[in-house]
Amino acid sequence: MTLFSPLALRDVTLPNRIGVSPMCMYASSDGLVTDFHVAHLGRFALGGAGLVIAEATAVHPHGRISPFDAGLWSDEQIPGWRRIAALVSAAGAVPGVQLGHAGRRAAVREPWRAGAPLNAEDAATGSGPWPLVAPSALAAGPGHTVPAALTTEQISRSVQDWHDAATRAVTAGFRFVELHGAHGYLLHSFLSPVSNRRSDDYGGSAENRLRYPLEVVAAVRAAIGEGIPLSFRVSAVDGAEGGAGIDETVEVARRLADAGVDLIDTSSGGITTDRAVDTRIRRGFSFHADFSRRIRAEVGVPTATVGLIVDPEQASRLITHGDADLVLLGRQVLDDPNWPHHARIALGDDSHDSWDVRFGSALGPRARTLARLASSGESPLSRFGV
Numbered sequence: 001m002t003l004f005s006p007l008a009l010r011d012v013t014l015p016n017r018i019g020v021s022p023m024c025m026y027a028s029s030d031g032l033v034t035d036f037h038v039a040h041l042g043r044f045a046l047g048g049a050g051l052v053i054a055e056a057t058a059v060h061p062h063g064r065i066s067p068f069d070a071g072l073w074s075d076e077q078i079p080g081w082r083r084i085a086a087l088v089s090a091a092g093a094v095p096g097v098q099l100g101h102a103g104r105r106a107a108v109r110e111p112w113r114a115g116a117p118l119n120a121e122d123a124a125t126g127s128g129p130w131p132l133v134a135p136s137a138l139a140a141g142p143g144h145t146v147p148a149a150l151t152t153e154q155i156s157r158s159v160q161d162w163h164d165a166a167t168r169a170v171t172a173g174f175r176f177v178e179l180h181g182a183h184g185y186l187l188h189s190f191l192s193p194v195s196n197r198r199s200d201d202y203g204g205s206a207e208n209r210l211r212y213p214l215e216v217v218a219a220v221r222a223a224i225g226e227g228i229p230l231s232f233r234v235s236a237v238d239g240a241e242g243g244a245g246i247d248e249t250v251e252v253a254r255r256l257a258d259a260g261v262d263l264i265d266t267s268s269g270g271i272t273t274d275r276a277v278d279t280r281i282r283r284g285f286s287f288h289a290d291f292s293r294r295i296r297a298e299v300g301v302p303t304a305t306v307g308l309i310v311d312p313e314q315a316s317r318l319i320t321h322g323d324a325d326l327v328l329l330g331r332q333v334l335d336d337p338n339w340p341h342h343a344r345i346a347l348g349d350d351s352h353d354s355w356d357v358r359f360g361s362a363l364g365p366r367a368r369t370l371a372r373l374a375s376s377g378e379s380p381l382s383r384f385g386v
């Protein structure tokens with residue numbers, strides 16, 4: 001098994017084990033995707049990724065992180081996504097989407113505006129804020145609005161929102177669905193003892209804290225059918241004092257796998273925005289690989305790993321050493337959308353066969369010309385006497 005071996009999940013086969021991690025672009029209005037998303041996601045598919053996972057896409061307008069998030073809470077949002085899913089498929093990659101609800105971390109500004117909670121200034125431009133919901137009426141951190149604790153009836157309606165958004169995702173042509181169960185958003189906030197202080201069937205014991213996520217998994221599976229793979233992004237460690245650690249997450253992963261989740265995408269942190277109690281892990285290279293390795297080994301479920309994966313040999317070894325079944329790249333592919341093609345060359349395959357033929361048929365001969373010039377000692381600066 002190598003970085004370029006296919007990965008079969010249910011009826012879908014990823015052509016290689018390099019995926020694009022979901023990344024919010026804050027480029028939508030009313031949850032609609034734009035030409036920006038077409039270019040942004042299309043270039044990754046043309047760049048050779050086997051899987052392109054579109055950004056956290058809200059299942060309800062109040063589940064948007066910011067007013068500029070993409071959504072699938074309405075049928076009107078399907079055509080935009082359909083165009084993207086078709087483009088990604090045509091380029092040879094599997095189109096995926098991450099469905100999300102930001103819960104108590106919703107209604108904030110874009111990261112380049114410090115991710116600050118929306119206020120009257122934003123309201124004056126028609127951009128929120130809106131009411132927040134969570135398992136318990138506990139704010140995500142200082143300055144955040146206190147959310148309303150969901151009633152059991154609201155929980156049932158919310159499960160239906162995930163179902164309906166998943167149905168729309170399949171209608172749009174997505175062939176891989178991920179649930180955002182990390183980073184302090186709604187699903188994670190039910191799982192974590194930091195944010196879930198309920199005393200009913202949805203809180204308290206680990207079993208009860210799993211109830212809402214498992215209901216969402218069942219509803220989404222019913223919507224997407226048996227053939228489409230379902231991934232769940234976990235925060236392997238909550239990243240806050242008193243939060244869940246990897247031991248608890250291994251058990252959560254086991255329950256999710258038993259419930260029909262096909263891939264555990266292993267991330268971390270986010271349960272609090274309060275720096276005073278935040279215990280986030282150190283961001284070194286492959287910083288979630290120990291977690292994805294442990295879940296994979298102990299539960300026997302395929303895992304994805306993400307976090308500062310930047311180098312082809314690094315990505316290759318994460319797969320061949322059994323740290324994960326799939327590597328996901330975020331910022332590295334923002335920097336170089338053709339990274340998967342470049343990784344293939346760096347790892348010894350310079351055939352250019354993986355490129356779209358329009359590019360590959362031009363770049364292959366050019367690579368041979370460049371190699372010939374290099375061996376003859378000619379450089380791009382030769383004409384300047386350098």
Ligand SMILES: Cc1cc2nc3c(=O)[nH]c(=O)nc-3n(C[C@H](O)[C@H](O)[C@H](O)COP(=O)(O)O)c2cc1C
Pocket residue numbers: 021022023024025055056098180182183233267306307308309328329330331332
């Ligand atoms: C601009 C940006 C947006 C992101 N949006 C999301 C998101 O929508 N959903 C999610 O689960 N993670 C999101 N993340 C986290 C990434 O998916 C990824 O896990 C993280 O950036 C670490 O990987 P990297 O070191 O390859 O960037 C985002 C990261 C960036 C940089």
